[in-house]
Amino acid sequence: MSFDPDQVTTITFDSYSTIVDVDAAVRALANHVDDPEPVSSLWRLRSLEYTLVANYLDAYQPFYEMNRDALQYALDVFDVDVDEDERDEILAVYHELEVFDDVRDGIKRLREGGYDCYVVSNGDPDMLSSMIDHADIDDLLADTISADEVETFKPAAELYRHAAARTGTPIDEIVHVTAGWYDVMGAKHAGMQGAWVDRKGRPWEAVAGEPDLTVDSFYDLADALGV
Structure with a gap:
């Protein structure tokens, strides 16, 4: 399927x-770990794997706990x-992760172009x-929608369909x-169009098809939508 900008009335962001x-997050680990890169990579991988397993085992916990x-x-x-306090200090980095440079101006451009914008997240x-x-x-956001x-x-x-219902779209x-x-x-x-933001310059993982649109930034998305 190719991207159809004329079909879009609402935008949801991960x-x-x-x-x-x-x-x-690797920087938060650097104060506690001699080689933080592999720890950070395994942390992220296991975090995602736990959510996938939880879906199948009916073992939901809020994402912060996962x-x-x-x-x-x-x-x-x-x-x-590390002790519990040190671990929680590392974990707290999720409250202040670096924001990609295009985020605020990109979403603002989309909002000014007439699109309602939401966040839909596992968080x-x-x-x-x-x-x-x-x-x-x-x-700039109409609302946030959580897996919770x-x-x-x-x-x-189920989560994407819930998001559609919440947006009224x-x-x-x-x-x-x-x-x-x-x-x-x-x-x-679930029935949405899917746009992939290639933040890291990595190849697409074509396990189950292709994105409807691939962009490098939110600015490229705005261009694709003609705003």
């Missing part, structure tokens, strides 16, 4: 890796001995509130914008 850079358990696992694997409400405050985009509302994580179709009039390949495919499977 949060982590799309609006804020989760790779920046993320905490994933961090503890990564620390254990690399024999990093729980407290995490999303702090992320949006840190990114300084609260005034349906206790189901991406890429389950027919699902085929939504383009979901995300840096996560699995999130693109989940949105497409």
Whole structure:
């Protein structure tokens, strides 16, 4: 399927890796770990895997708790001995991750072009509130929609369909914008158009098809929508 800009009336954005850079978490680890890169990579991987497993086992926990358990696992694997307070200090970096440079101006351009903009995320409400405050985009968003509302994580179709209902938009009039390949495919499977923001210059993981649109930034998305 090719991207149809004329079909789009509403835009939903992922949060982590799309609006804020989760790779920046490595700096929080640097104060506690001699070699933070592999710990950070395993932390992120396990965090995502835990959400996928939880969907199938009906074992939902808020994402913050999943993320905490994933961090503890990564620390254990690399024999990093930190106490609970130090672990929570590392975990708190998710409240102040670096914001990608194009985020505020890109979303503002889309809003001024007439599109309602939402965040749809695995993050729980407290995490999303702090992320949006840190990114300084609260005034540009119509609302935020959390997996916590349906206790189901991406890429389950239930969350995207819930998001469509919350926005009051027919699902085929939504383009979901995300840096996560699995999130693109989940949105497409549910009936949205899926736009991949290639934040890291990596190849597409063509497990279940292709994005409807690939962009390097939110500015490119605005160009594709003609605003």
